[in-house]
Amino acid sequence: MPDKRNNALSSSSLNELKLKNRLIKAGTFENMSPNGIPSQGLIDFHKRFANGGVAMTTIGYCAVENAGRLNANMLTMHEDFRSEIVQLVQGIKRHDCKVSGQMGHCGAFSKNHTLKRRPKGASGGLNLLGFTEGMWFCDAMSLKDIDSMVKAYRDAAKFMKSVGFDALEIHFGHGYGLCQFLSPLTNHRKDNYGGNLENRLRLPLRVLAAVRAEVGDDFPILAKITMSEGRRGGLHYDDSIEICKALDAAGIDAIIPSNGTSTMNPMLMFRGDSILPALLRYERNRVMRFILRLMGKKMFPSLPFYEMYLLEQAKRIRDAVKCKLVYIGGATSGENFTQILNTGFDFIQLGRTLLADPDLPQKLAFEPRFKSRCTHCNQCVGTIESPQGIHCPQFTDATAL
Numbered sequence: 001m002p003d004k005r006n007n008a009l010s011s012s013s014l015n016e017l018k019l020k021n022r023l024i025k026a027g028t029f030e031n032m033s034p035n036g037i038p039s040q041g042l043i044d045f046h047k048r049f050a051n052g053g054v055a056m057t058t059i060g061y062c063a064v065e066n067a068g069r070l071n072a073n074m075l076t077m078h079e080d081f082r083s084e085i086v087q088l089v090q091g092i093k094r095h096d097c098k099v100s101g102q103m104g105h106c107g108a109f110s111k112n113h114t115l116k117r118r119p120k121g122a123s124g125g126l127n128l129l130g131f132t133e134g135m136w137f138c139d140a141m142s143l144k145d146i147d148s149m150v151k152a153y154r155d156a157a158k159f160m161k162s163v164g165f166d167a168l169e170i171h172f173g174h175g176y177g178l179c180q181f182l183s184p185l186t187n188h189r190k191d192n193y194g195g196n197l198e199n200r201l202r203l204p205l206r207v208l209a210a211v212r213a214e215v216g217d218d219f220p221i222l223a224k225i226t227m228s229e230g231r232r233g234g235l236h237y238d239d240s241i242e243i244c245k246a247l248d249a250a251g252i253d254a255i256i257p258s259n260g261t262s263t264m265n266p267m268l269m270f271r272g273d274s275i276l277p278a279l280l281r282y283e284r285n286r287v288m289r290f291i292l293r294l295m296g297k298k299m300f301p302s303l304p305f306y307e308m309y310l311l312e313q314a315k316r317i318r319d320a321v322k323c324k325l326v327y328i329g330g331a332t333s334g335e336n337f338t339q340i341l342n343t344g345f346d347f348i349q350l351g352r353t354l355l356a357d358p359d360l361p362q363k364l365a366f367e368p369r370f371k372s373r374c375t376h377c378n379q380c381v382g383t384i385e386s387p388q389g390i391h392c393p394q395f396t397d398a399t400a401l
């Protein structure tokens with residue numbers, strides 16, 4: 001047995017939820033729900049991390065309504081899929097692992113061809129993802145649309161609690177629907193939902209209040225945010241502190257400060273090798289391949305990877321809020337985990353590290369300084385479009401079932 005236990009293996013709680021350790025599998029959209037129906041592969045994928053010892057796994061991108069799906073192969077949190085989603089959640093929970101669901105809405109950025117109208121977001125314009133499906137434009141949401149989006153979150157929260165999710169993670173970041181309201185780059189509204197930060201926070205805070213009202217005070221709700229969009233005029237690190245203060249005051253249980261956007265600046269989220277080669281490997285659409293070849297180098301530049309690359313900025317949030325903080329971004333070893341927890345974070349979410357080493361928590365028990373073999377080649381990011389679903393193509397034993 002090890003002489004000294006890594007502190008990431010100590011138990012803790014998130015609101016009333018007891019977690020056996022501090023390690024949480026981050027939401028990584030799996031692409032294992034053809035036509036929105038969760039497959040056995042999706043259950044097996046999460047079981048892999050459960051058996052590896054994480055305290056909680058996060059089912060990536062659970063759309064709160066059909067209009068919130070980026071594409072037609074995403075889960076929708078709706079009664080129509082109750083039995084399949086119950087099977088998914090309960091199937092994972094049997095393996096001594098809690099299950100969180102990431103509540104997502106894509107807003108104006110979608111290639112969901114089952115949507116028989118333009119996608120809607122904070123403001124109208126081009127639909128950057130929909131080109132290949134002939135969905136060129138998006139519309140600005142009316143006040144009625146805003147009310148119905150809030151209702152969609154509330155209904156989804158009720159549904160998700162009823163099927164057995166242990167926690168809900170609201171996605172406020174990465175350029176998706178709620179982030180489109182927060183960002184001055186995508187929110188050009190002239191009403192109460194646009195303009196200063198107080199107004200841009202109005203819809204996100206309404207959503208949080210609606211979800212909280214539905215699940216009750218003792219149910220854990222996490223928020224994933226983008227600290228900086230890395231674009232002139234976009235959200236910046238100082239804004240994120242104000243956003244976190246507002247979420248904290250509104251009763252969030254934990255904040256996950258991430259970075260960048262899928263729409264404009266994904267490499268800030270990942271760092272490491274450019275995701276372009278991986279995207280090209282799996283992209284089948286010829287128009288999209290052409291766009292990627294033309295603009296990909298500029299959109300997805302390699303950014304030098306360094307361990308815990310978001311720590312310096314994320315720790316500024318520690319002093320600003322009372323809620324728990326979950327670190328994410330390049331945490332790869334037992335030594336990293338110790339440093340992160342000693343800096344004041346309560347939990348650590350792991351994405352690529354676990355895709356390469358699903359058994360990491362178990363290994364840490366025997367080797368407190370265990371270091372993941374993930375090289376941040378970012379090939380896993382491209383597998384989002386793979387028919388097999390996401391996996392680590394470099395260490396194929398990792399996600400082999």
Ligand SMILES: Cc1cc2nc3c(=O)[nH]c(=O)nc-3n(C[C@H](O)[C@H](O)[C@H](O)COP(=O)(O)O)c2cc1C
Pocket residue numbers: 026027028029030060061102171174224258269270328329330331349350351352353380381382384390
């Ligand atoms: C294949 C893949 C899919 C991802 N999908 C999502 C997603 O659905 N939702 C989300 O918030 N983040 C998603 N992410 C980002 C991760 O949650 C995380 O923020 C990022 O990978 C940095 O953490 P890491 O260094 O531990 O991988 C994804 C990452 C990867 C590698």
